Amino acid sequence: MVRVLHSYSNHVIAAQRLERTIRSAEKGGRRPRTAPLPKPAKQKTIDEIEHMVNLWHQCGNILEIARTMKVHDSTVRNHLRDAGIDTTPRVLNDDDLAKIRQLKTDGHSYRQIAHKTGWSLSSVGKALRTR
Structure with missing residues (x-):
């Protein structure tokens, strides 16, 4: 099968990958995962989100809120947007x-x-x- 694929499509790398896959399947199973799975992101509580909203009404600065709460600014922006707050950038008047x-x-x-x-x-x- 590999030779047929190689002769008709002339994709050497694809043929080599297919050979490795077939050999791996014939050996049986995958190698066990050695690295731990990444931890899921910690979900914010309602109190934390309310605190973000209160800080927004006090200072109106996403970066300041992110520094205060030790989270990424996009996290703050997303939670404020979900709370119905417009976070589009301000313009100097x-x-x-x-x-x-x-x-x-x-x-x-x-x-x-x-x-x-x-x-x-x-x-x-x-x-x-x-x-």
Whole structure:
């Protein structure tokens, strides 16, 4: 059978794989798994999800919530979305821009401004450079 496959399709690698599969089947069974199975992701409790929602209403920053709860930001985003909260990225408006500029003229660093306004460090930098 392997020779027929090899001669008609000219796929050497496919023929070699098929040979190995046939030999393995003739030997019997698969080798036992040596590595442990990965653990399933820990499901969040209702209290943890409510805590995420409360943090969202306090700070509105997914990365801050993720750091606080020691989870990935996509986990926070997914749970907030399931709770009916719109997590689309915010857009800098004129009030935010004025606040960022005022904090910069007061002598705050980019990092301090980002922390005080809830905007990312890169958003603060872009706002101060481009506008």
